[in-house]
Amino acid sequence: MQNKEFAQNLISQVWWNAWEMSFTENTILLRDNKLPQRQGFTILIEARSCSLTAIFSFESASLNLLEVVNKSIEENRALLQAILHKDQTVRLSLERLAVQENFQDKQHFSQDFKLIIRKTVEAYTEKSLLSFIDLLKTLVLIVFPYKQEVGAITEGRQVEVALSRYERSAKNRAIALSVHGYRCKACDLQMDEKYGAIAHNLIHVHHIIPVSEGERIFDPLVDLVPLCPNCHTIAHQQEPPLLPKQIRELIQKEHGIQIQ
Structure with a gap:
């Protein structure tokens, strides 16, 4: 980041407290600590002179989470398109590798799956970073399986992450504001x-x-x-x-x- 202390102070104020954050001069790495080790995902934020980029990556034992996220992306395609249409400076890319074993019809996605968000900005400022963070939080709430019910990610079982009532309301708020402003x-x-x-x-x-x-x-x-x-x-x-x-x-x- 152009100013490590600036980014650290700003994101610490607006991101969720339960998340682990690590900073370098050029990047911010975020991870939800409520998810078991190796079964979660990370968000790597990079700042350049005219753009902000976030790369969502999946950890080595997160295949169940990955499959749920891929399904969620397809189910929420219209909503995601509405959000992207609202801000023409944003581009969303999906990099995913489908694996087919022994010529079976069923396929699954490897952990090489990446969701990449790029936003063009005139300058790296507090306003541009806050706007980008708002977008990332909205995408997390839409795409990832955050539910009201208490649950955990386990092999072969339903994928859930507990959310408080406030956070559940925050999801609807984030979606509405991402489109209405x-x-x-x-x-x-x-x-x-x-x-x-x-x-x-x-x-x-x-x-x-x-x-x-x-x-x-x-x-x-x-x-x-x-x-x-x-x-x-x-x-x-x-x-x-x-x-x-x-x-x-x-x-x-x-x-x-x-x-x-």
Whole structure:
């Protein structure tokens, strides 16, 4: 990294605490310590003058995890494409070797499987690195088998990693924000534009259909929208909550301004 201390301080603040982190002058290596040794994956982040690259690699005994991830990528193809379409500076590459033994129809992927994310940046700055880290966290939550149920990776058994309720909600939040962005859908405020880097990621995610109406599977691209703290508070001043469009109309009526 161009500034090792800068990267270390920044990522330590925004990445998950349970992960092991190691830094050199040019790279950051991340690993989830909740996964057994040799059965997990690593993320190697490299910074260059005009790009940031992350390489997801699988450890020597992680075949079960690898198969689940490959299936997850296929199942979430449309969602991943929506995220990539939102940011034209990002490219996702899959490098995978399919192994077929004794001419059998069934194939499996070797540990040579790599998922590579590249983002073109104008400069290596706090903002560009934070944006890239947000993207990586979203991909981890989408592609890897993080479930609410407590479980572990074992040979021949279901692959699961325990997530807290907060982390489960964070998955939907990350997906929604990766497509909708961090700008309030009601008043058009983006917090870091007003307050600087200290407000990065400071945005609420509003459920169009209230959670209290019962258990349901949310589509985060449809059911969740970003609202600034003020607009989110206003939304819940009545039941059912105000829609972003209604809040926008209130602001326009009160102040005589047009909000795109």
